[in-house]
Amino acid sequence: MTSADSEQVWRAETPHVLAALLRRSNDFEACEDAVQESLLAAAAQWPEDGVPDNPRGWLIRVASRKLIDFQRSQTARAHREMDAVAQSAADELYTESAASTALADDGDDTLRMLLLCAHPALSDTSQVTLTLRAVAGLSAAQIAAAFFVPEATMAQRISRAKATIRKTGATFEAPTREDLPDRLRVVRHVLYLTFNEGYTSSGGDVLIDAALAREAISLTELLHRSVPDDSETSGLLALMLITYARTAARTTESGDIVPLAEQQRTLWDRHMIARGTTLVEQSLPKGRVGPYQLQAAIAALHGEAARSEDTDWLQITMLYRMLNSIAPSPTVSLNLAIAVGMTHGPSAGLDALSPLLEMTEQHRNHRVHAARAHLLERAGDRTAAKSAYRLAARLTSSIPEQRYLNRKAGR
Template sequence: MTHPAPEPASEDLLRRMAPQVLGALLRRYGHFDAAEDAVQEALLAAARQWPEEGRPRNPRGWLIRVASRRLTDQLRSEAARRRREETAAALTPRDAFVAPPPGEDRAPAEEDTLTLLFLCCRADLPAAGRIALTLRAVGGLTTAEIARALLVPEATMAQRISRAKRRIRTSASPFGSPADPADPAAAGEQEQEQAGERERAARLADVLHVLYLIFNEGYTATSGRELQRADLATEAIRLTRAVHALLPDDGEVAGLLALMLLTDARRAARTGPDGSLIPLAEQDRTRWDRDAIAEGVALVSDALTRTPLGPYQLRAAIAAVHDEAAGDEDTDWAEILALYEVLVRLVPGPVERLGHAVAVAMVHGPRRALDLLAALDDDDHLAGHHRLEAVRAHLLETAGDRAAARAAYAKAAGLTLSTPERRYLLSRAARIAE
């Protein structure tokens, strides 16, 4: 009996499996930096071998075995060089990974990736560093992509990631549970419990932030020829579902999942046959995923009625108002503005203020919104960003200032690294010039 030839490697498959393999290695060994290097070597080996030999029947197991061999070889070499015989003796022999222990490679992918998510979001790392590190390890984003997502220079982001890795490497307990107090008698049981709750809340907040950023990069890629990276958006939704299954009563987890579903529901209508960008107001709403919208609305409605209010719930509620409108002209902008007013009080960030300005324009007119944008010109994170200029251009066009709008569209086009966005912005500028 003949069997079909194994499939070759695919870039999407390797990207999806990278965090799963890294999570499995960290669960066994720790050593974040070395494990990450080993995973990259395994991915390169797969990219070379699978097209010639075919994809193995258990791709994840193959990658774990190869990465484990690379890692144990590296650790053994380092141990010998540093004369740490006790470390070298404790390492598992390389041959053991030819046939992994029963069940080792069959751990659920969600378990390994979720483990990696929460372990990267360590309380002893600076917030910016742990978010960047998690985006790199779990999201598979490049340093440049992370820098654009977080609105900081690429060199700054590279330094943050390096410092986070160095902090993990020198930590006495890089991937264990939060350490107990040095002097148990100095901290009462209640204080320890409260400290643990604060750390868990901080880790969860970082996890949700990372998942949100991964989804955003998938929904609107910050660079490249394609507007969307569906693999990243789908992976972010899958992981958020897994977190929601673990924490079904957390309103912000439900809110984030709802936001992703309500936003991703529009994916099919966002681009034309040639890959060109179609703005929300011009999309064919019959192409929106009504099942995803219904699920998202149910999730956020339930969260809003029984859990403390949070930013992701508010963002999801705004998305729900858009998705439930029969057409763009039916959108309840007054309700959206009211939701943004609450959101910017909770999270007065530049992106939230930019969305608020758009809602103000739809309710009170573009001139008032343009005054709000002028305040954002001094924001270090948003100043010079193409989205600020694109919104300004739209408001100027709405206000009838065609020359200024054309210049703003051209400026925005020059700032974006996304080909579809650049083409759209230039087309808007050209249309005004006609």
């Protein structure tokens, strides 16, 4: 079994293993740590011994023992209580049938875990990071890359978030009707970040982590089924489907990046694009338009273009302006500048990009420099474009992106 195979199993089972432990103990921090210990044990044993017939039951047994060991080290009282729980858990979970019975309704487990991690006692950043860790199974390094902070900083944030959950006494229960809208907002943001990390990996030697991207889509499908009338959840699902539909055309057989304008569009999954477009059309008329609906509408315009030159860049620019008015961010500003450059010419795009280049926190964002290089190349300033491409290549930790940007610089 390869490490990639193991990781795929872990991502699928992590929320269910954590849910099983939380049914026996409300100590979120200890339970999550125990789950991580069980994953380390699996990483050591599964490649040699093979995947167990019931990987979830295996992980729960190991995690339960780790939790017991932790509780025993705390107090004698915890020792007695958890020892009794441990014996019961071990007796139940040693058989596959018992484990299946104890973990009925996987979807409900995952949804409740998503909502628990979106607890109102946590800051927005803590809610997102904890969910990416406990439900999506991302490493501290992957989460740190999504937020452009050092790995050590992110590890501290995750630890503080788990401690906060423990201190608040939060339980593994559904939120109140009043809490639900805010909790859903955080869950959507978490799933969005998870998908982005899978669709364009922030580091490593491959561009796409398909398993992670599909996991994000699967969780969003679950959320959509739970709240079918929530238009922003529909928009998020549509955005993921339309975007992921381009996966087969994004890289060559050797793993090199193929930019959107050069992709073989016959490789796009038209069924996914059609379903995503339908979701957009159904959600847009419902009440206030949100950022995910607008992003999905932009993706749909790209998906509908049979050729790159058929892309309706004027409408895309208008949608990005709307998005920038309701949900401004450096990423939106970057994409708006590119759209302006495609609509009104590279000089206009460079003017739109210049405010980002003046922001200190964006100086090391390789995508800003890559966009500038692209616009400079279109404007005919080959020397400046070459320098910008090389700078962008140095700043990214993604090997496929490095190859692509260096290739552009050389060309």
